[in-house]
Amino acid sequence: MKLLPISVMVFSLSCYAAESGKPADAKPEAPKTVQVEVLDTNGKRFVLVKTIESADDFAAFERDAQAITAEQKDTAVTKQLFDLALTTPEKEARGRELDAKFKKLQATNENMAKTYNFDLTRQYIVVPTSVKVLTILTNEEYIKLAAAKDFKADSIIAGADGKRLLLKETIKGAVEVESFQLQVRRVLEAKRGLQQLIEAQPRYTKAEEKKKIEEAIKNTQTEVNKSLEEFKKSRGYEIPNEFNIQTAEAKLYTLLSDDEQKSLQEKIDGKDAKPEVKADKK
Numbered sequence: 001m002k003l004l005p006i007s008v009m010v011f012s013l014s015c016y017a018a019e020s021g022k023p024a025d026a027k028p029e030a031p032k033t034v035q036v037e038v039l040d041t042n043g044k045r046f047v048l049v050k051t052i053e054s055a056d057d058f059a060a061f062e063r064d065a066q067a068i069t070a071e072q073k074d075t076a077v078t079k080q081l082f083d084l085a086l087t088t089p090e091k092e093a094r095g096r097e098l099d100a101k102f103k104k105l106q107a108t109n110e111n112m113a114k115t116y117n118f119d120l121t122r123q124y125i126v127v128p129t130s131v132k133v134l135t136i137l138t139n140e141e142y143i144k145l146a147a148a149k150d151f152k153a154d155s156i157i158a159g160a161d162g163k164r165l166l167l168k169e170t171i172k173g174a175v176e177v178e179s180f181q182l183q184v185r186r187v188l189e190a191k192r193g194l195q196q197l198i199e200a201q202p203r204y205t206k207a208e209e210k211k212k213i214e215e216a217i218k219n220t221q222t223e224v225n226k227s228l229e230e231f232k233k234s235r236g237y238e239i240p241n242e243f244n245i246q247t248a249e250a251k252l253y254t255l256l257s258d259d260e261q262k263s264l265q266e267k268i269d270g271k272d273a274k275p276e277v278k279a280d281k282k
Contacts, residue, residue, distance in 0.1 A: 071108055
């Protein structure tokens with residue numbers, strides 16, 4: 001991840017162009033230098049277009065992203081039905097339906113652009129920069145926890161359906177979040193592998209097969225125990241049997257086109273800098 005100082009007058013993305021509200025003959029302001037954050041991954045360059053700064057905002061973004069994706073798929077299906085229509089009345093009906101859905105999709109896309117600098121025509125990636133690890137509390141667990149002398153009220157978060165969630169920890173930083181996710185994935189995959197072997201064990205009845213499956217279960221159990229111990233050692237608590245990982249902050253990046261990347265690189269290299277014009281002395 002890199003921060004690059006560039007002129008805001010040279011580099012801009014169409015997905016967040018806005019009306020300035022200034023008269024046409026207004027004198028242009030001097031270019032301002034800003035920090036543009038870029039992310040290079042798998043040979044591609046992305047630029048930051050939105051920072052989502054709270055769990056509620058991220059949940060809203062997820063809902064909005066899912067909604068526009070569903071609308072896009074629905075519109076695509078309607079387009080297919082329109083293309084397959086055989087009679088004129090059916091074609092006209094499908095055409096009206098397609099037009100209405102397209103207008104709705106366009107309006108949703110415009111709202112996404114205003115809210116998140118998002119556009120359906122571009123490719124995006126989301127990088128979580130802060131997550132909260134939450135576990136569900138029963139009433140008995142909450143009563144016991146609340147009675148403790150070191151109880152912290154802000155460690156309890158209201159969940160859906162009136163459930164109480166206990167905040168185990170907050171992880172900040174993109175690298176730290178990714179490292180945590182890899183730890184969790186390793187534990188879950190090891191547990192899943194163990195469960196699959198245990199479920200398959202009764203199918204093996206021959207002595208040689210039974211010996212092999214027992215050995216596989218033993219080795220996988222060792223891997224589960226090792227991953228659990230490493231998690232506890234690094235995190236300071238045992239991984240809960242049931243838990244939620246809630247994204248509290250995230251960054252939204254969009255893929256630069258070849259032209260945009262070229263323009264950005266030229267600005268970084270200073271190739272498009274104009275020479276200073278000095279007035280002739282009289």
